[in-house]
Amino acid sequence: MGFVDLREWLARLEKEGELRRVTAEVDWDRELGAIARRTLEKKGPALLFERIKGYRTGRCTKLVTGVLGDRRLLAMALGFPRDVANPELVQHVMRKNRETIAPRIVPTGPVKEVVVTGAAIDQTQFPVPRWNFREGGRYIHTFSGVVTRDPDTRVMNVGIYRGMIGRKDTTPFLLIKGGQHWGAHFLKYAQRGEPMPVACVIGWDPIMPFLAGSPIPAGVxxxxxxxxxxxxxxxxxxxxxxxxxxxxAAEIVIEGVISDDPATYETEGPFGEFTGYVSDVPTPRPTMQITAITHRRDPIFQGCLEGTLPGSYSENSVMSSVQRAAIAWNILTAAGIPGVRDVYIHPITNGVNICVQIRKAYQGQAKQIAAALWGSSAAQYRYKHVIVVDDDIDISSYEQIDWAIAHRVNAGAGGLVVFPGIFGSPIDPSTPLHDRDTTRLGTGLWNRVLIDATRNWTFERRAEWDGQPFPPTVRPAPEDEARVRARWDEYGLGDL
Ligand SMILES: Cc1cc2nc3c(=O)[nH]c(=O)nc-3n(C[C@H](O)[C@H](O)[C@H](O)COP(=O)(O)O)c2cc1C
Structure with missing residues (x-):
């Protein structure tokens, strides 16, 4: 599958019955976000709003959301059948994350059809929603590929970082200097005393948000x-x-610069974050001064409703459930940890909780797994709680995980390990605000937890337990099960 632009992707979704056009008038202020929430609860489809209040005519009249609002849409975007099994998808992502094909620079393209500079720049000409009634403003960047360049190596980075309309030509962002790759670029520009050039790409191939929203290693x-x-x-x-x-072939590109001078900061937040909670309090943040907007004729604005709640998984959590598992598995492989059989992210956690299934090779292996994950910068917002289980536990099943935790964890004997005060998420509502002060701390502080729910090998091996350090389960012997299966009808139980 080659690249598709947003229009080709929407045509494909429509052909597959995965896109609805909303032609009734909808208000960008709260109503559109509430529709998106209800649609996420129903697991899709994508929504193309064609009649937005106040935007019947003008620079931009359409908005699309939910293009990756369910795993089946993500599977399609990655070139798989809608019902592809999780391990197949995760293994594909693990492989592809390690490969590269350099881009080609072309002289021009549809994104240059309209070029806006100077006093004509006005972000409010786009139908940017206030997605949630508790948000501090209209979030223009929720699904945009935010492009910056390392001033030393000239390598570009593309990330998703939230940005809110400030004035008509300014955008304050949650820009975290410690951890995020554009934050590292920002520090380098600040040391040079220069503002950082930024370009925000709205609407293109869905592969862009899938990779921009994921921690691909720094320098790649x-x-x-x-x-x-x-x-x-x-x-x-x-x-x-x-x-x-x-x-x-992007729909819209917004260009500008961000200065480290606090005098240029504008207030941002609160935002309905991926955690499912309102993120934080309004805070002065580094702010983009827009220098140009380029767009296609009749551009389609794209955004996503953030925030995962039980029963409604955002596009972020759909992508994270695959990407954060693949990235973690690659980290464990690179660390040389043997016996990893499966890595699973339940979408409701976005990867804040991660489950790892191992064929255990040695005692202490679960601690090694947690240490490897927490030692990676990919753990910035994720992997707060690491759960490691043996290979008889299916980690896609909450019930099986719960059973393992109930009977294999001895909290006082290494089953529960807290790693206090390590770097972490500045938007976690369980972390007090003073430990989420990115201006003071660079990023947030977390107390991370390992739950080692593997069988403990420090116990004495006992002959009564087949020579193992842990007792056997109550499952009948295989020969007893086979005999019962063979005689099942004879017992008069064939209808069960
Ligand atoms: C829909 C979506 C929204 C996101 N919003 C933010 C955000 O507002 N701030 C942030 O720091 N990271 C956000 N992220 C996570 C980052 O995109 C992610 O950590 C990514 O790795 C950043 O790119 P980088 O690793 O190149 O820095 C978001 C991810 C997604 C998928």
Whole structure:
């Protein structure tokens, strides 16, 4: 599957019955977000809003959301059948995350059909929703690929970072200097005394948010990895006012610079975050000064409703349930940890909780797994709680995990390990605000927990337990089960 632009992707979704056009008038203020929430509860489809209040005419009249609002849509975007099994998808992502095909720079493309600069710049000409009534403003960047460049190596990074409309030409962002890759770029520009050039790409191939929203290793350009996923170079054009490149067939690109001067900061937040809670309190944040907007004729604005609640999984959690498992599995492989049989992220946790199934090779292996995950910068917002189980436990089943925790964990004997005060998420509501002060701390502080729910090998091996350190379960002997199966009808139980 080669690259598709947003329009081709929407056409494909529509053909498959996975896109609804909403032609009734809808208010961008709260109503659109509430519709998106109810649609997530129903597991899709994607929604294309064609009549948005106040945007019947003008620069931009349409908005799409929910293009990856269920795992079946993500499977399609990655070129698989809708019902592909989880391990197949995760293994594909593990492989592709390690491959690259460099992009090709082309002279121009549809994203240059309209170029807006100077006093004409006005973000409110796009139908940007206030997704949730508790949010501090209109969030223009929820699903955008935010592009920056390392000033030393010139390698670009593409990430998803939330950004709210400030004034008509300014956008304060949650820009975390410690952990996020654009944060590392920001620190380098600040040391040089220069503002950081930024380009925000709205609406393109769904592979863009899938990779921009995931921690691909620092120094690896996401455009290159997207090329590997699509089997061809991404076609990029140069920006108008900043030294960056963006997809030639994107819907909208917003260019600008972000300064480290606190005098330029504007207030951002609160935001309905991926945790399912309102993130934090309004806070002065680094702010993008927009220098140009380029877009296709009649552009389609794209955004996503963040926030996972029981029964309604956001696009972030759908993507995270695959990506965060694949990234973790690659980390464990690179660390040389043997016997990893499965890695599973239940979408409701977005990867804040992670389950690892192992064929245990030695005591202390679960601690090694937690240490490897927590030692990776990919653990910035994720892997707070690591649960490790033996290979007789199916980690896609909550019941099986609960059984393992109930009877294999001895909290006082290494079954529960707390790693206090390690870097973590600044948007976790269980962390007090003073430990989430990114200005003071660089990022958030977490107390991470390992639950080692594997059988403990420090116990004495006993002959009564087949020479094992842990007692056997009450499952009947295989020969007894076989005999009963063979005589089942004879017992008069054939209808059960
Ligand atoms: C829909 C979505 C929204 C996100 N919003 C933010 C955000 O507001 N701030 C942030 O720091 N990370 C956010 N993330 C997570 C980052 O995109 C993720 O950590 C990614 O690895 C960042 O790119 P980087 O690793 O190149 O820094 C979001 C991810 C998704 C999928």
């Amino acid at each position: 350009c996401e455009w290159d990895v997207m090329g590997a996923y699509r089997g061809e170079p991404a076609e990029l054009v140069r920006c108008e006012t900043v030294d960056l490149e963006v997809p030639a």
